[in-house]
Amino acid sequence: MSQTVSCTVLFADLRGSTSLYESLGNAEAASVVTHSVSVVGRIIEGQGGRVIKTLGDGLMAVFPNPLPAVRSAEEVHESIERITGSSRPARSPAMRVQIAMVHGEMIEVAGDCFGDAVNVSARLLDAAGDNETLLTTQTIEALPVDMRDRFRRLEKLHLRGRLEPVEVWRLEPRRLQDAASTMFGDSAPASAPEGIRLTCEGVSRIHSVRNLPVIVGRSHEANYCVDDSRVSRSHCRIEWHGGTFQLTDLSSNGTYVRFGRQSEIITLRRGACTLHGRGVICMGVSPNVLNAPTIGFEVLRFDDTDPQPLL
Incomplete structure (x- = not known):
């Protein structure tokens, strides 16, 4: 039985795993990637999200609204940085994580999710750079007002499969906010x-x-x-x-x-x-x-x- 719900769809993808397999070998690299994806899943569930499915080196999850999704994204970036930093093998190249989220309507059928919010979020992930979290304007507007200054507008992007461009925003890391205010002051x-x-x-x-x-x-x-x-x-x-x-x-x-x-x-x-x-x-x-x-x-x-x- 299907149902239409309004929620925030989040896609996360770990990049750099190919280099891991080349430098560490299949067994050790698979262990690092599996552990990293597992960490992302636990963070999402800890913030009240639900992992819908894993997708190779990434996953898809849903949240009731954007606030816990944004909190998850921040924690994911910090955790992956720690995993691929001092705790990773000395010869291991760093992995990067890209995150995209869209708030809107979707249809849930037999535990999977479909709809425009899912499609836009998946396409938006393709536009994310290393260690970036991207959101749409509709998603920003569903956040508390006092959180919206954490985001920077990146103009409109043409996403694959869509005729109209989408206005995109990027979550700015906390440690960059003071630097940004200094640079503009x-x-x-x-x-x-x-x-x-x-x-x-x-x-x-x-x-x-x-x-x-x-x-x-x-x-x-x-x-x-x-x-x-x-x-x-x-x-x-x-x-x-x-x-x-x-x-x-x-x-x-x-x-x-x-x-x-x-x-x-x-x-x-x-x-x-x-x-x-x-x-x-x-x-x-x-x-x-x-x-x-x-x-x-x-x-x-x-x-x-x-x-x-x-x-």
């Missing part, structure tokens, strides 16, 4: 980056930390529209996060970064990296590919009086 250190110059198809714009994030992609609703079949509709996000400019890949084909004149290229697959100095961001293919779709960047500081041309 009068006491910001003089050496802190003041902005970032982005150059795309001959057009150059400077963004301060206050008017980020920006989305780069093929969609005409992106802040920087790159009309190339190799570029996803919402390909990557550039934002001010934790006192640095962060680039997060949101794409199907990956994002590539080359700093300055260095030959080394950083490859992002749903991951993130810190932008510094000058360089190029390439979408979908390596910067070494002829006519690759690229966007140039230059991190600016207050004492930059004569910025050099972008590479």
Whole structure:
């Protein structure tokens, strides 16, 4: 028998397990992953949630409302950080956890859940960067007012399978709140980056930390529209996060970064990296590919009086 209920659907996914299997071997890696997923499940149940099913290296759960789901997300991030920190084997690479949650109606049938809230939450998980928790506006509005300042708006994202873009918010870690308020206040250190110059198809714009994030992609609703079949509709996000400019890949084909004149290229697959100095961001293919779709960047500081041309 099916029933329609209003609840908060949460998806959590552990990433980095492939590297664990390569470095630790099947038995030890499986033990670490199983333990980590089990910890996530216990945290969710401790906050009054219910695990619906496990999904490989992750799980799906439901809560009666977003408040305990947000509390679970915070605890999960802290616990996974401890597990993959001092307590993990010395040669073990760190795992990251991505979380997405959506509050809305769903249909429960024979212990499983279906509906728009489930679909959006699952797709939103694909857009989450390392150690991020993403929510929709509808979910934020179901939270107590005094908790809403814990979230930062990340513009509208095009989620796979949906025609209309979805407005997305990110839960900010507690330890970053004081740093963020300092950066936006009068006491910001003089050496802190003041902005970032982005150059795309001959057009150059400077963004301060206050008017980020920006989305780069093929969609005409992106802040920087790159009309190339190799570029996803919402390909990557550039934002001010934790006192640095962060680039997060949101794409199907990956994002590539080359700093300055260095030959080394950083490859992002749903991951993130810190932008510094000058360089190029390439979408979908390596910067070494002829006519690759690229966007140039230059991190600016207050004492930059004569910025050099972008590479």
